[in-house]
Amino acid sequence: MTFKQWNRKLDKKLSALPRGEREKVQAYYSELYMDKQEAGMTEAAILAEFGPPEEAAARALEESGAPKAKKGAIGRFFIALVLFLFVGIPVLAVIFSLAVIAAAVFISSFAVIAAGIVDFIYFAVQMGLYGVSGAYIAHLGIGLGCAGVGFLLVPPFLFLTKKLLIVCGKLFKATGRYIRGKREAY
Amino acid sequence: MDTQLKKGLLDVCVLSVLRGGESYGYKIITEVAPYIEISESTLYPILKRLEAAGMVTTQSREYNGRLRKYYRITDRGLARIDEFIEDTREFDKIYSFIVNGGKQ
Numbered sequence: 001m002t003f004k005q006w007n008r009k010l011d012k013k014l015s016a017l018p019r020g021e022r023e024k025v026q027a028y029y030s031e032l033y034m035d036k037q038e039a040g041m042t043e044a045a046i047l048a049e050f051g052p053p054e055e056a057a058a059r060a061l062e063e064s065g066a067p068k069a070k071k072g073a074i075g076r077f078f079i080a081l082v083l084f085l086f087v088g089i090p091v092l093a094v095i096f097s098l099a100v101i102a103a104a105v106f107i108s109s110f111a112v113i114a115a116g117i118v119d120f121i122y123f124a125v126q127m128g129l130y131g132v133s134g135a136y137i138a139h140l141g142i143g144l145g146c147a148g149v150g151f152l153l154v155p156p157f158l159f160l161t162k163k164l165l166i167v168c169g170k171l172f173k174a175t176g177r178y179i180r181g182k183r184e185a186y
Numbered sequence: 187m188d189t190q191l192k193k194g195l196l197d198v199c200v201l202s203v204l205r206g207g208e209s210y211g212y213k214i215i216t217e218v219a220p221y222i223e224i225s226e227s228t229l230y231p232i233l234k235r236l237e238a239a240g241m242v243t244t245q246s247r248e249y250n251g252r253l254r255k256y257y258r259i260t261d262r263g264l265a266r267i268d269e270f271i272e273d274t275r276e277f278d279k280i281y282s283f284i285v286n287g288g289k290q
Contacts, residue, residue, distance in 0.1 A: 025230065028211060031254055032226050035212035038250070049226060056227040063231040063238070 003033055003043055006053050013057030015178075025060045083179045091175040095168045102164035109153035116147030193232075195222060198270045200232055204242060204259035205267060211255065233257060241266055 007026060014022045029050065036046045050056060120143030127136040196218070203209055203217045211229060218224045236242045241263035246253045283289075 027253070027255070028230055029226070031252070032211050032215075034250075034252060035210070035254075039212070051225065051227055056230075059227040059231050063234040 001047060003047065006047055006050065009053040010057055013054055014060060016061065025057075029056065087175060087179060091171060095171055098164050098168045098171075102161045102168070105157050105164070106161040109150055109157040111150075112153060113147050113150030116143045116145065116150055119143030119146060192222070194270075196224060196228065196232055197236060198267060199224075200229070200236065201241060201259055201263045201267050204257055205264065208245075208256045208258040210257065214257070236263065 007029065010029065011022060011026060014025055017025075032050075033046055036049070037043075041049075120140055123136050123139035123143065127133070127140070130136075199218045199222055200214055203214050209217070211226075211233070214233075215224055215226065215229055233242065237244060237257075239262070240260060242257045242259055244255055244257055246255050248254075
């Protein structure tokens with residue numbers, strides 16, 4: 001394990017603390033790490049002295065006034081329930097809405113193309129049945145124009161869809177990390 | 187050694203180091219370690235507790251292009267050392283009593 005990995009684990013275990021407090025603990029260990037390194041110690045030796053990050057986190061939590069770890073299954077169940085109700089469900093709703101928007105944006109460009117083609121075919125048939133008129137020709141133009149605009153919209157809408165789906169994925173991962181971090185801290 | 191007793195001793199050991207002048211995490215550990223077992227994870231809550239109790243003050247200063255936190259003892263910290271010395275005098279009497287098998 002490297003110091004970076006050790007620090008990341010420590011941060012995860014301290015997630016019950018406010019960010020400022022977590023930064024103080026990390027600054028403390030970073031300072032010690034640098035001092036020990038300057039004194040000629042290797043990374044492995046320093047980490048061996050630091051001990052497991054879980055223990056360092058537990059000691060740091062002792063004086064922080066953070067809520068004590070819930071050891072019972074009922075305690076853990078309630079923490080999981082609260083996290084799911086107040087974090088999981090709203091975030092899932094946002095992710096679902098964003099995904100629907102992404103799908104709608106993607107489909108809309110094809111819908112514009114389809115509408116343009118349908119309009120063109122419909123008025124071409126009308127023209128064949130009832131003869132050429134200015135209004136029919138105008139509609140043919142509108143249909144072609146509509147289909148053209150639809151084709152032009154495909155690349156930017158595809159890009160937008162991709163971005164929205166990436167945001168969905170990131171949001172999902174970040175929420176997962178947050179909930180996991182809180183659970184591990186307890 | 188009893189955990190509570192050790193906790194109290196470590197607090198005073200750290201304060202004693204700081205009585206000799208301001209110091210920082212690594213130096214405190216190296217000075218205390220020869221006398222009583224202390225680790226990095228043990229020192230953090232001690233320093234935090236002493237700071238919260240107003241027995242030490244802190245100041246971050248630049249050292250070798252990075253920040254290092256320095257701890258300085260306060261009057262309250264000095265008073266705690268004196269109080270501890272008083273307590274140990276009393277403890278000496280109790281110790282003699284125990285060693286002598288409950289005879290004065």
